[in-house]
Amino acid sequence: MLTTASLTMLGLVIAVAGCWGVLALAFSGPQSETVRSSLAVLFGVVSLMAIIGLGFPHVRWGALAAYFALFALLMVWWRGIEPSNERDWQPDVAVLPYAEIEGDIVTVHNIRNFDYRSETDYTPAYYDKRFYLRKLEGVDLVAVYWMGPAIAHIFASFAFAGGDHLAVSIETRKEKGESYSTLKGFFRQYELYYVVADERDVIRLRTNYRNDPPEDVYVYRVQGPLVNVRRVFLEYMSKINKLRDHPEFYNTLTTNCTTGIWMHTLVNPEHLPFSWKILASGYVPEYTYEAGRLDTSLPFSELRRRAHINARAHTADGAADFSRLIREIPEIAATDPPQAAP
Template sequence: MFFLLSSIFAIISLKLKRFRFVAWVVYIILFSAWFLWYENIQPSNDKNWQKDVAVLSYATQDNNLITVHNIRNFKYITENRYEISYYNEIFDINKLRGIDFITTYWMGPNIAHTFLSFSFGDNKHLAISIEARKKVGESFSIIRGFFKESELIYVVADERDLIGLRTNIRKNPPEQVYMYKIDAKLEDKQKVFLNYIKKINSLKNRPEFYNTLITNCTTSIWDNSLVNYSNMRLNWEILLSGYTANFLYNNNLLITNSLSFKELRKKAYINPLVDYKSIEPNYSYEIRK
């Protein structure tokens, strides 16, 4: 607040010749002090985290077999009441079959939360959502997200948890969930998955800050995809995440079956497939029917 008031005074002082020089000297000193303080704020994994983001996942690899540890699989009663559960699972990178791009809307068409789910055949899936890691008592803020408010976390979870939370549990406001299939060569899908695994392990040892503009759910997907599409430029349809699926469609990165985007979006809407049902063990099958 003091810094804000001094900034206002410095602007006003432009009209006051008597105080102009002193005001700007004070302002420069205050700004320099604030900048040094801000630059010295470092991310940390040792904070009082909310329970849903308290445990970090990590992975170990033995040739083509990747063991993912601490896969979240909460059993939800309500959004804030749940049974905590984690498990470990081995994934064969050679059995990776597909990547699904999920978008979920709750505040209009412009902004969506986006994440990926990796399919390994035999109804075996791993969903990974890139989010702000919130502390106890903290709520997500777009504005505070610009200023080192929260650390970055890759939430690695069972689809029954990560997607089911959004289709079946959150009702205030309700979330509308769409699932599209990424069109890419197998080796390109493998590169993206391995990039995710590399980042998950990196964040466990070297935490980073979430940033609303440059390190958010959608720009981080774009960043992980540069391993295949190094010339894919960041544009407004990625920054305005509600339009990212449309961007993927127009750049031939979705399996479309020759449908228009309007038709594809209608088929991608998965809420009606599981509305008013409990989250069953065959949830991943149900949302793909």
């Protein structure tokens, strides 16, 4: 005998599963929009009927059996959706990076370094570069804001002796004509892509060329043992090699820019514990500061002001020493831009 509480809970489970199934079919169903829409509506109707059936004992078990059989069929279909590296990709994500690791030497291939005239008008260019682990001096946390303080795109940039920097940004791999949607990102619509790039590309694109909406970029040096930085760097290299052979799906919640960074840091015993601030990505720099992993000799507000690089990036533009120039802190800096609308 099911109690009212258990029936209510079961109804909520069916409602949540029904909403998920409707969206999964609407976004990831058959190529025909008419078929996708029809299947999504059908699954929604069956879910609603199952919920209604909970209130009628004489049809309850039959309705539940039919619903869960249909849901099981949906899950078989869902598990059969496979990621691929063979699609008609947008030019900025068309080439996969990879690394060759030989002891202390890491040769990174296909480092992106586009020549931008605007956000969408550019000349693709790539280069290969050899890096030495013994020359890895640190890692910077780069935070990009465009829609308020709670949401940011976070990525890492590894610093090597001699002024070399290698930025790695975890993003979606979009096909031609495809745009990003946070909702679609839950439903296997995008492959996972690691942009391995020169800072003159991946940072300057955001500071100098993205204007709709404009983006504010902050660069923070992470504090910690170099052995930990090297472990994380090698984790990144291992992941980009793995994605070259075994593509994966991006997921808005579980496999995104910030969760990806946090997962890579698990290689270190001293990694930060998981926090809601990792999901509310705009607070990642603040969380890292609170954990003592940024420069705590300054109040966070002052550190954040110094980390803001847009003005310096505009001045540096395409300079060969772009990475050095954006990190030079002027003696008299501008007022901190409003955090509520970066």
